[in-house]
Amino acid sequence: MTNHLPECYFLYFVIFFFFVIIILCLLAERDHGEVLILGSDKNWFEAQEYCRTNHTDLVSSSILKDCNGGYIFIGLFRATWSWSDGSSFYFRLWDEEYYNTDKKLHNCSKLTENGRWSTDDCGEERPFICYQGKYHVILINKNRTWEEALYYCRHHHHDLVTITNLDEQRWVQEKTKNATTPYVWTGLRYTCTLGFWFWVSDEVVRYKNWASPDQVNECDMSGAMETGGEHKWVKINDEEKFNFFCSTT
Known part of the structure; x- marks a missing residue:
C-alpha cells in the first residue's frame, strides 16, 4: 500500500x-x-x-x-x-x-x-x-414615522444615524441604493421651543448637507436624506413614513 x-x-x-x-x-x-x-x-x-x-x-x-x-x-x-x-x-x-x-x-x-x-x-x-469600522450603520427597509424609527433603532440597535462629517455622509449614502422610499430618516430633529436643529445622539450639527438651507423651519420637522441625486438632507414633517438608518455602535 x-x-x-x-x-x-x-x-x-x-x-x-x-x-x-x-x-x-x-x-x-x-x-x-x-x-x-x-x-x-x-x-x-x-x-x-x-x-x-x-x-x-x-x-x-x-x-x-x-x-x-x-x-x-x-x-x-x-x-x-x-x-x-x-x-x-x-x-x-x-x-x-x-x-x-x-x-x-x-x-x-x-x-x-x-x-x-x-x-x-x-x-x-x-x-x-x-x-x-468604529462607525457602522444599517438600512432598515421598513416604512416608519420619525418617532417610530427612533424607537426601533434604540430597541434593536443603538440609535438613529448621526452624520458629523463628509466620510460618514458617504458611508450612509452608499447604502441608500437599497432603500425603497424617496427619502430615509436620519437622527436630525428640530426643536421648536429652542429654535435649532440637533442630532438625537447629542452631537452638535456642524457638518451640514441641506438641499435648501433657507427652507423655513417648522415644528414637528425632522431630517431625512434623499435616496437619489446628490443625497442632500431635507426637512420633512415627522409623520411621513420612510425607510431609515440605525447606527449600531
Whole structure:
C-alpha cells in the first residue's frame, strides 16, 4: 500500500501556514479602530454586498499596508480606480503582475501572495476582506414615522444615524441604493421651543448637507436624506413614513 502520510503532512503545513498569515493580518484591531474580517469565496460584487450588509465595507487604503499573502479580494475597483467605501486613493501598493498585458481588462483588485495588489476578474470567486469600522450603520427597509424609527433603532440597535462629517455622509449614502422610499430618516430633529436643529445622539450639527438651507423651519420637522441625486438632507414633517438608518455602535 502506498504511503500518503508525507503528502498529507505537507498539505496540512501549507494550510496551517496560510491561515497563520491571514490571522496575523486580520485578527488584530488596528490603530484606527478597524477590525478586519476574512470572508469565504464570493465574486467581488457579492463580497462588496456582504461586507456592506454585515460590516462596513470591503477593506481599503493603508489599512492593508501590513497585510501578507493570499489571493484575496480587496475594495479597490477600476473606474478610475477608487475604493469601495469612497476613501482616498493616494496610497498605492501595486504588484509587478499588475502591469501584465492580460491584467488590463480586469476591473477588480486583490492581494497577491507577497501582500501587494494586483487586478482580477470581478466574476472570479475568492476569499475577501471586510472591515468593521468604529462607525457602522444599517438600512432598515421598513416604512416608519420619525418617532417610530427612533424607537426601533434604540430597541434593536443603538440609535438613529448621526452624520458629523463628509466620510460618514458617504458611508450612509452608499447604502441608500437599497432603500425603497424617496427619502430615509436620519437622527436630525428640530426643536421648536429652542429654535435649532440637533442630532438625537447629542452631537452638535456642524457638518451640514441641506438641499435648501433657507427652507423655513417648522415644528414637528425632522431630517431625512434623499435616496437619489446628490443625497442632500431635507426637512420633512415627522409623520411621513420612510425607510431609515440605525447606527449600531
